[in-house]
Amino acid sequence: MRERPPELHLERGCGVRRIGPGELPGFESVRAACGELLERARPLVPRMQAAAAGKSQLTLDLFSDDLHARDRRFVDFALQDSVLLPVVEYLRTAPFLARLSLPLSLHVPGLPLPSYQQRFHLDNDDFRLVKLIVNLEDVDDDDGPFTFLPEDVTRRVLSALRRENGALRRSLAFDDADVFRHADPSELQALRGPPGSAILVDGARCLHYGSRVKPGRQRPVLGAVYLRHARLCENSSSQFDPPGEDLDPLRKRALRSPRPRPRGYFLRDVLADAEASASRSTISSNGRIA
Template identity: 25%
Template sequence: MYKFIQKARNKFIKKIDAIPFIRYQADLAYQTALEKHISQLPAISTSDFDLIEKIKHEGVVITSLEDLKIPSTPKLLQAAENLIPKILSSIAAQKNDFTIHASAQQIMEYPEIFLWGLEQRLLNIVENYLGLPVAYHGAYFRRDIANQVEQGSRLWHIDKEDRKVLKIIVYLNDISEDKGPFQYIPQSLTAKVVQSLKYTSGYIRNQTLQEVISPANYKSCTGDAGTVIFAATSSILHRGKPPVVSERFAIFFDYTSRRQKQLLYCNSSLPHSDLLLLANNLTEKQKECIFWE
């Protein structure tokens, strides 16, 4: 019932947003919010500023856990190492399944995974990219099955939850071209493809995309375990390339602004009751990022 209501809400918002006057007013409100918040953006290092500029220009930046040097990374990796065997033992419900997510209960057994996404430095990077206060939607621990199924996030799409969406992806195993890399079309080319296909939302099959752009323009994010990808998924066409040789294990950390009325799919990876338990050891700023609704 909840999914039906959410779907109806999203459909209604899209129709309203399509009205030129409403869209114009929303644009004004958005620009006003950006201007109002600019003086409140947290201070960041020169290297983090450069990282953000690269995200804005290309849409994606590839780095590593080693280079980021986030303090709680050892705890994240230990938790992931403990959780992977439990995800491996999971069995896909249907032959067409292509991914298995860790359950909320499993994430709560290893809260270090969720909490890594609330590291203050990461939140500062995200806030400076968004230009607005951060809404943290949580951590999604994924096992992507090695098969030829092309559905959902394996199809090309642009995230429409907010005007700006940032995802931080951490690879937990070595990912080569045939092991399910995150793929994207650079921002400059994405704009041309969107115009050619008259794309507004939803999924695009690879065959359809190739009618307007050569696969030579696809960018695959490959790398060893510990590779980290910052992806501005609201401004680039992207997908998870189906893994063929072996399964992919990765964690996705999702962020948008807190402008709830403008958001689609307002949700968290954990239920509210679990967030309350985790909040006991969080700072006030971190709490604001998870209790933003």
């Protein structure tokens, strides 16, 4: 295994490491593959949103378990040394890749802002985890970038809220007004920037939100979540095929979920479903049997 570049280091107590464009090997190939999926998906966004409910209307995941079984580029990118070794160092254990996604965040007219993942929250999968988020296109404030408070600011905010309200459940979401009683808006950080701008962040220790997308805008990112095998909660996750013998022990372990499920157990292939629905509609409109 190659030695991790020293600059890619996620420190405990900080909870975040920014990664600049060009720092992640293989990004352009993965970006091109994601671009092909986005080209197929964008004409079908209204159809996919109509079939979704709740927070799924805000963010459509264009990846599927079947896709990862057919095309290993995305998994290989998420498990490359430049990403995986800092995760191992931070979690102090060999993790597993819990989720590998291509979320397309959208504006939803009529949905109160903020709703669902647009509100401040902590990820409740575990007390410590790592998320990788990579911008696939240029992202500015109107695109609803991933936005967070560093770990030290988060501790201050949560301590103050506990003094006000008592114990806080990890599944709680918080209003902006509650958070900004104890943090200044200038302390917020956001993942803006060109394609390849990325971040490693502990979503269990840094209050964050995303997907506050303005009308007429969309935001696709490449996302991955790395968890300890002794996680706290089981949430929706990607289901990967058993690892091949060509992988080293660390990557084999990263592809072994503590509780394996069949492909598609948690996550529908929303793009394939929308394409099939559009095809049936076309056949029906031409007067043939659907």
